[in-house]
Amino acid sequence: LDNEEIDHFRAEFLELHPYDQAQIFIEQSKKIRMQIYTYLSPDEMAEVFENIELDDIDSILTEMEPRFAADILAEMALDDAVDILNSLEQNEVASFLAIMNAKSANEIKDLLHYEEKTSGSIMTTEFVRVKSSMTIREALNHLRKEAPDAETIYYVYVIDDDKHLVGVISLRDIIISEEDWYVSDVMSDRIVSVPAGEDQESAAKMMRDYDLLALPVVDFQNHLLGIITVDDIMDVIQEEASEDYSKLAAVSDMDKVDTGAWMAAKKRLPWLIILLFLGMLTASLIGRFEETLDKVALLAIFIPLIAGMAGNTGTQALAVAVRGIATGESDQEGKLKILAREAGTGLITGLCCGVLITVIIYLWKDEFYLGLLVGISIMLTLIVATLAGSLIPLLMHKMKVDPAVASGPFITTINDIISILIYFGMATAFMDVLL
């Protein structure tokens, strides 16, 4: 390892954006990574670490010297370091905190106890706060001093003597103000803030609606605890949408494309096996109508059609309801309205599809009564399945369960069962006409 080579590597590597540094770093073999650790300072590694995904970081942390790892964690942006520690085992966290310098360890400890997915868990305490009695000049000087450590200096939060959040002032306003004005004259007291215990999705919605670059997090007495920055919120928006999406498809936790077949199978099998048992329930239901089926074997032909339509309309209704809940468009009052609308939608789509299928079967098989049976079954099925597709997520939301858990395949299987009951129930009742 001659010195010239190290200098060359440092010059090239540090010229890159930290995100690109991280991309390169993560692709190296363990041997080369071990070398990189000796070339870079904890400070420089911290920037790389801030851009590595959580899933990859665990194995990297264990391969390096614990003290070096602790130094990196201490140098990182506070919220990113907390994210990493939150993903580790309790005893690993304790040992890192023990060898870290006391100041960083305390800052991290303060943030570690917030529950996952709350606003508190994604905030940072590295931000700039000023007193309302300062002048703009004092504020600017304070800002210059704090700039190297702060996550953002574009919003500065104003507190009173008891640390209550009383205002916000943007760097833009500071820049265009006269230096001897007071902060209290320039600041805006129209503050949007979020309680620390509030879901991170609410914070994301606020930042999106109000077009904020940072959002202050407060406790229930309006003390300023920290801020959430927009880069973290972009990840939250992406993450929450992906989560709803993967649940709709019944994949627990979306596989990354590079995961192997075993891992992928492990993530999907639990769902498939649950659905297999639900499917057995459907099978045993049809089994009860074996007598009917023996008499009119033609009935079997339309089973997948009816069950399929029930599944499709249910999935549509489910998706609308889940997104409505996620984007906060449905509040308590709106729920009955949603159900009424879904009932109407089910009725309209059911009538259209029912009439269409009756005509088709009549023309195709020359069987009017069979066509009518299938048509009426489809109509009733669509109404019930559409209602079920929106009722189930709304009920789950009411019971404080994440409605996205009612995945598409799950609703589909429930609706399969409903549709089979309707179809064979009607077929059995009107057997005389069919024979």
Next chain:
Amino acid sequence: LDNEEIDHFRAEFLELHPYDQAQIFIEQSKKIRMQIYTYLSPDEMAEVFENIELDDIDSILTEMEPRFAADILAEMALDDAVDILNSLEQNEVASFLAIMNAKSANEIKDLLHYEEKTSGSIMTTEFVRVKSSMTIREALNHLRKEAPDAETIYYVYVIDDDKHLVGVISLRDIIISEEDWYVSDVMSDRIVSVPAGEDQESAAKMMRDYDLLALPVVDFQNHLLGIITVDDIMDVIQEEASEDYSKLAAVSDMDKVDTGAWMAAKKRLPWLIILLFLGMLTASLIGRFEETLDKVALLAIFIPLIAGMAGNTGTQALAVAVRGIATGESDQEGKLKILAREAGTGLITGLCCGVLITVIIYLWKDEFYLGLLVGISIMLTLIVATLAGSLIPLLMHKMKVDPAVASGPFITTINDIISILIYFGMATAFMDVLL
């Protein structure tokens, strides 16, 4: 309308955040909105307009005086005004531009011709650029002058004499630099930029990966055309994720919760009718096996189970592939790897579910050969359906079609057909053993 009342309204209303102003404004009756127009200046209305959703703005624009509307559009943030005009009819756009002041009209015209969903279509030209030869003092003064009109002043872009983008400097760097340094000394030449024709999703991915507050948009010769700000990107991330989600559920364009039953039915019916015809195809397929079905009516019992499992695993594979493509995790090279992985996943899940169902049917119905038939069918079905679920979106991506169009229900129905062919094909072939 006495003056005191107007003053009171203005004081209360203008105290609110523009987002809240918009929420209140949009809930008023037309009559009250007409009054509000007389109370507020175009400048003040522009801020309200920036926070109203596109769907609602059309009807509001038509109810107001065209000249007042044109003034509002001219005062709005450029990119928001362009978004609105892009949603209007061609002749409406022309008439608004005709009565607008020439400067704003020209700025808007420059942005109107970018295709929907490209980076160019969401950028703004209201940003701050400086020359690299300026001193920090000059740059800061320039910034102060431009601040009222610019979308963001937190990133300042540095251009050379031919308007090529050569660097970027953050307000943070400006603030902590000495006033007589040169911009070229402080700026970073490590620039991340996006071509104007590039998909807005790529821009979103860049901003998310590199944690940027603004992203410069360039032409193919690296001339700086405009910037994209993070508030617009948050909307893009949300929008694109919602779009994938609603397509997975086969709802063209997600209904908002407040849409009526007719509108909702209109959006879902086209899908349902396509799926109905695909379902008829499944029915006619089973019809071909009527003879087999007549001999062993018990076969019908397991139709929904097998078709359902095919649909479920296909939807899982589809979701993984679509998200992989959307997040850019799959490039050309990765596609064969994805397919190989999905084949492996299908084999593993197929084996597990196949063995499980054979055992269950044997224990439940005491039918070993029927159980084996269903088990092997499920195994083959899961392998083929899993492959189909990832192959179809990958092929669509290759053919430059948005893979999310291959919605869950669509894949499910395709897989229904495949599974029925496998199941009844095998049952017909091994009829002797079953009887």
